[in-house]
Amino acid sequence: MSKYALIIDGKRVDSTPKTFKVLNPADESVVAEVPEGTVELLDKAVAAARKALPGWSAQSSEARAAKLMEIADLLEKNQAELAQLITKEQGKTLGGLGSNFEVGGAAAWTRVTASLNLTEETIQDDKQGKILLRRKPVGVVGSITPWNWPMIIAVWHIMPAIRIGCTVVIKPSPYTPLSTLRMVELMNSVLPPGVINIVTGDAEVGNRMSVHPGIDKIVFTGSVNTGKKVMGGAANTLKRLTLELGGNDAGIILPGTHIDPLLEKLFWGCFINAGQTCAALKRLYVHSSQYEEVVKKLADYASKIPMGNGLDEKSALGPLSNKMQFDKVSAMVDEARARGARIVIGGVKPKGPGFFYPLTVIADATDDMRVVKEEQFGTVIPILKYETVDEAITRANALEVGLGGSVWGNDPAEAAKIASRLECGTAWVNQHGGLHPMAPFGGVKCSGIGVEFNVDGLKEYTTVQVLNVAV
Ligand code: NAD
Secondary structure, eight states, X not given: OOSSOEEETTEEEOOOSOEEEEXXXXXXXXXXXXXXXXXXXXXXXXXXXXXXXXXXXXXXXXXXXXXXXXXXXXXXXXXXXXXXXXXXXXXXXXXXXXXXXXXXXXXXXXXXXXXXXXXXXXXXXXXXXXXXXXXXXXXXXXXXXXXXXXXXXXXHXXXXXXHHTOEEEEEOOTTSOHXXXXXXXXXXXXXXXXXXXXXXXXXXXXXXXXXXXXXXXXXXXXXXXXXXXHHHHHGGGTOEEEEEOOOOEEEEEOTTOOOGGGHHHHHXXXXXXXXXXXXXXXXXXXXXXXXXXXXXXXXXXXXXSOBOOTXXXXXXXXXXXXXXXXXXXXXXXXXXXXXXXXXXXXXXXXXSSSOOOOOEEEESOOTTSHHHHSOXXXXXXXXXXXXXXXXXXXXXXXXXXXXXXXXXXXXXXXXXXXXXXXXXXXXXXXXXOOOOTTSOBOOEETTEESOBSHHHHHHTTEEEEEEEEOO
């Protein structure tokens, strides 16, 4: 019997044919052994969600909002335990922009989602007739989440779905299932059975979700490649999709920018969560006139940031989350080095256990290096030189992805004009990566389809019905 359990129809399933280990990336110790889900268990979870759907969607909007508020209270009450779990399974620090911040954000987002609503719209109401636009819950939602912000991304998927009357089956990443398993257990203490179900597993279970005839919509956050597979799988049943996929966000520092007051925001824009954030700054374009100044100042700033076990309060950044990510980041830095880039700081793995990769600032990077053209998702920032702002924008827009982007300068209004030319879902000025629960978030081009947050995000969990009444 495992401490951690799948939850199907309100019941714990703590024994399955196989288990898998969750490793602490700070020291590679085993944090937990978890029952592994199967496609048969997924089928049961989908059946439970279908069974719960009529009752849950028939509840009043106020009753569902009240449940979300109860869930927010539960997250806050159990914050210390949930934050510890995130740090142990994912590696981020307990403090700063780490796991307590993640759990606190998850509770806050839940409360804001409770406060949202969709009302009926009247399109026509006169002698010719009456036309109303209504939104109905889309049905059973399948949620597939990644390992970088495991709990808050699960909240971004689950809360709008249940707020609007859908029921959910969630599959967390096998690297970081623990905080989501515990959160879903807590949620089941206040929700009717079957409203939220959780099944662990990897590609096999995820793929079955994409093609499952009992699932009406998939909300997926993860890499572009897996997102394309999910979209392909969903085609057969024409499932609704929200895809929040990878990015490779560019930041452009305008010529003559006073860099000192911006350094702290620039650093965290690149390195929040050890760079493992979809909308982190991953390519920095700097004008040739101040290139060396920015390289030096960013490297100096980074060299003072302590990295270590996330449970140690002295650490400001933790390790990379898993070996797969560590190997990917190391290979990209090695390729850049071999092709003539200057590794100003970092670039060499420290001795000892864990997936620590040092903060690495790469100068003389070029657009054709893997660390620039692919999403590196780690503690690395390549800095690229440009001569004209038009050229920087063209290079920033040259990739297939378009999640976020930023422009940094002394005049925010001028910088905002330039930022609006970036091909991305969110363009920031003098900051990078800040999210707000009322500001819709999503990618353009290959970074995704649809948005999350506020009523635009809520609408993604509905279908439209027009009621056209003759008078
Ligand atoms: P991933 O695509 O490898 O995995 C994501 C999830 O998909 C996991 O739960 C995994 O088990 C599952 N999966 C794997 N194969 C599948 C298949 N064939 N069918 C269905 N599901 C399958 O991504 P990851 O490495 O966990 O996460 C990192 C990526 O997520 C990065 O690219 C990052 O930019 C992106 N991301 C995007 C956002 C956003 O909001 N746009 C937010 C966070 C992370």
